Amino acid sequence: MSINEHGCTLGEREAKREQATADALEQAREHKVKFVRLWFTDVLGVLKSFAITAEKLEDALENGRGFDGSSIQGFARIDESDMMAMPDPNTFTMLPWRGTEHPVARMICDVQHPDGRPYEFDPRNVLKRQLMRAEGKGFTYYVGPELEYFYFQDKSAPPVTLDDGGYFDLTPLDVAADLRRDTVMTLQEMGISVDYSHHEVAPSQHEIDLDYTDALTMADNAMTYRLVVKEVAMRHNVHATFMPKPIASENGSGMHVHQSLFSDDSNAFFDADDEYGLSTTGKQFTAGLLAHAREITLITNQWVNSYKRLVPGYEAPVYISWALRNRSDLIRIPGYQPGNEKATRLEYRSPDPACNPYLAFGVMLAAGLEGIENEYELRPPVEENCYEMGAERRRELGIGALPGSLSEAITEMEGSEVVRRTLGDELHEKILENKRIEWDRYRSQVTSWELEEYLPVL
16 A cells, blocks of 8 residues: 555645645646536535636635535535535646546535535535544544445446456456556546556456545545546446445445554554554554444445445455454454555455545544544454354454444444534434435335245245
C-alpha cells in the first residue's frame, strides 16, 4: 500500500485555498472549459450534481451556488430548503469522458447554510468534523480502501457475468481487462493515483486500489471512482455495480479500508519495539474499532443486501476479532516490513463499496479516537480461524459478531452515543428513519426462496 505524498490536513488545505482557486481558474482558461459540474452527496452517498457555465466559475468559488435542499435525501425540510454548494477548489479536475469539443470540469462541494455555516447534514462536513478532532490531537487520518465491484452484461436479473475468472486471473480476450485499463487511465487523467488493479475471486468481479492518502481526499476520490467505473462500463455497453451481494453463490463485494494516523511525517501506529509492530496509539485505535464495530455497521454496511455478504463461507468477516494475518477476522494487521514503517496500518474488512465513504470514514475514525481518548485495552490477537470455532470457544475468547441483518444494525446504532455524537442528533435520527423504512419494505416482501421452500409443503 503506497502513500500518496499529496495527502494533507484540513488546515493545510484551507491555507492553500487562495492558490487552489487561482489554479482552478487558470486550468479552466487553459482547457477552454465550457461547463463546470458541482458535485455533492446526499446522506446515503448518492452523487448529486448541477452545472454552471465557465463564466460563473469565479463567482461560484467566492460565493457558492444556491440550490433547493428539500428534494435531497436526508437534507432540509421544506421550510428551510435554501442551501449553498461551496466548491472546494482543490478538487477541480476535467471530466475526460465529456470530450474536447465542449470541455467539462467538476468540483466537489461543501454544503452550507445561506449564511456560510457548514450544513449539519452534509456527509462531507461530518467527516471534516472528525478530521478536525483528530488534528486537534496532532493526527492526520490516512485511508486506502479496496473497492470491489462486478461487471454484468446488462441490468437484467438474474445478472449475466462477462467471465469465469478468479482471483488475479489473466483471462485471454477478457473484455474486463480493457475495462479496468480504461478505468485506471481515466482516473489517472483526473489526478487520482492508482496503486494496482486485478480480477477478484468471483466471476466478473474486479478491484482497483487507490493510493493511500488523507481521508477527505480519499472520500472525494472514492465517489469519483464509483462514477468512473460506471461511465467506462457504459461506454463499453456493459453494466458495472457496487451492489454488495449480487450473486448468492459467490463472494460479495467488499471495501476493505486500510487506515492509520500520522503525526507530521511519522506513522503514529508504528512501534519497532512492540511484538506486533503496533504503538500504544495503534492498539488503542484498533480496540476502539472493535469495541464500537456493531454500532457503526449501519453506516459501513447500509443496505438490506449488505447483510447477505456478511455471512460465513464467502471471505467476508462475521466475527469481531483481530489478527496479524488471518483474513477471516474483522481487523487484520498486515505484517511489518523492516524499513517501511510508514506502511504500518490496520485493515478494517467489513465495509462494502455501496456505503457513503464520507460517513464510513467518519464513524471509523470516531470509533478509533474513542479508543485513544479512553485508553481502550486491545485484547490479544486471535490465532485460530473464527469460522471453525464453536460458539462456546468464541464466548470464552470474548468474540462477538457483527449485526446479522439491517434490522439488527438499526437497533445497535439507535443506542450508540458514539455514532450519535459523530453524526449529530438530527442526522443520526434521519438515517435511522430512512433505514427503518427500507427494512419495513424489505420484510413485507415474499421472496422466490420462500415460495420454493414453503409453498409445496405448507
